[in-house]
Amino acid sequence: MLAFLPKFLYNIMGLLIKFYGGRVVKGRLILIVDDDRFTRRILRDILEKEGYSIIEARDGEEAFRLYKEMLPDMVILDVVLPGMSGFDLLKILRKEEENLMLPILVLTAKGDFEEKIKGLELGADDYLVKPVNEKELVIKVNNLFQRIEHNRMANPLTGLRGNIDIKEEIKRRIKSKELFAVLYIDLDNFKSYNDYYGFLRGDEVIKLTAKILSDAVELVGNDKDFLGHIGGDDFVIITTPEKAEEMCKYIISRFDSEIKFLYDKKDRERGYIETTSRRGEKLKFPFVSVSIAIVTNEFRDFRSDLEISEVAAELKKKLKQMKGSCYLKDRRRG
Incomplete structure (x- = not known):
């Protein structure tokens, strides 16, 4: 034996x-x-x-x-x-x-x-x-x-499905020819928060974001909606076009009302965190906010998940120029 x-x-x-x-x-x-x-x-x-x-x-x-x-x-x-x-x-x-x-x-x-x-x-x-x-x-x-x-x-911090599942789900939706909307969600000023409070406090921001997104899918979305965690402060929700903007509004409202409680009282009262650069300059960073890029196949056909991510990257550049939490939907045709 x-x-x-x-x-x-x-x-x-x-x-x-x-x-x-x-x-x-x-x-x-x-x-x-x-x-x-x-x-x-x-x-x-x-x-x-x-x-x-x-x-x-x-x-x-x-x-x-x-x-x-x-x-x-x-x-x-x-x-x-x-x-x-x-x-x-x-x-x-x-x-x-x-x-x-x-x-x-x-x-x-x-x-x-x-x-x-x-x-x-x-x-x-x-x-x-x-x-x-x-x-x-x-x-x-x-x-x-x-x-x-x-x-x-799955992502070890949030337990949400990762990159492989995200890509497979997008490919499945493209192949099925059904109407879908992909929400690319990321956080602004997260790095400054992480540097200021430390990565353990930063993890709490990521977990809060995951909880809000999960609630959005459950309360606002459809039964077959998908939620994934790309990594870091980047997430993806796949829903239907008619649910996308309603979901964005819910996420932004929840996030802005709850993120402030992850700041210390003195920072929460003044509305920003303040650090000193290597040159001795005082730097002020606003609260972490959430940006959401919406890409749908309502007005154009996509052949791959790469094409969708390229459109999302264009939207993200515009979102970074806006202040506070916001969303932007690609409405271009063809």
């Missing part, structure tokens, strides 16, 4: 499994932790048939050692183990920040509701009931990998 090989062989086999794959179609390594050899065998046979590679552990101590040595892509963990329990191992794994994205499935006894709840509370992503159903196991493992991969592509 692989679980009894010496440490140096584990390291070599782990590299082979991860980088060369053998029969590994999906390129994923799963650690199965269960003291019952028969259960491990069943899980191994099912998952190997699906193209996954498997390593096994009989108890929590062995599982923790294997995890550190081989860094599997998923852990399937029985909650009842000799010595260190499955719950104890789950707590240890989730305690480390780098393991927060590690997908973990817990195995529970049939009908034991408390075990399921406790496992989920400790950070398990999902659970499986023994005896395991083959189809359910495969579906949950596949879905969990897909969900984790999607989360890795």
Whole structure:
């Protein structure tokens, strides 16, 4: 059995499994932790048939050692183990920040509701009931990998979908021939705020912006509207043309009324922040404001997301010349 090989062989086999794959179609390594050899065998046979590679552990101590040595892509963990329990191992794994994205499935006894709840509370992503159903196991493992991969592509600060999803969504809308409006949202005077208060306070501005945009989509927009975070202080909303300007007005109103509370009292009362340049000059910066460029296919056809972003860049240049929060819609034809 692989679980009894010496440490140096584990390291070599782990590299082979991860980088060369053998029969590994999906390129994923799963650690199965269960003291019952028969259960491990069943899980191994099912998952190997699906193209996954498997390593096994009989108890929590062995599982923790294997995890550190081989860094599997998923852990399937029985909650009842000799010595260190499955719950104890789950707590240890989730305690480390780098393991927060590690997908973990817990195995529970049939009908034991408390075990399921406790496992989920400790950070398990999902659970499986023994005896395991083959189809359910495969579906949950596949879905969990897909969900984790999607989360890795999301912006870590806001949790919103990132560049890849944004481009794919715009391409989908273009291909569908439906009418759409793309709102490119960014912040003015954000750098001066970040420099003055520090990046941790700057992160609060980004999170506030994300919350306001999310509320705008939910309260003003349509069911199928899309919200993404390009990065930094740049965001995208994809909606329908008739909703675009109403959404902009909501965003600007909310943002201007709430951003001031992220300034210290003395700065809030005077309405700006003041810094000193290297030359000793006093520099005044107004509150952070929001600019929104609206690009639609009402009056022209777009063939790519690049064409849309080019039009948005033109609008942004004009927006930067305006004071305070504002929006601008491209109304040109052809």
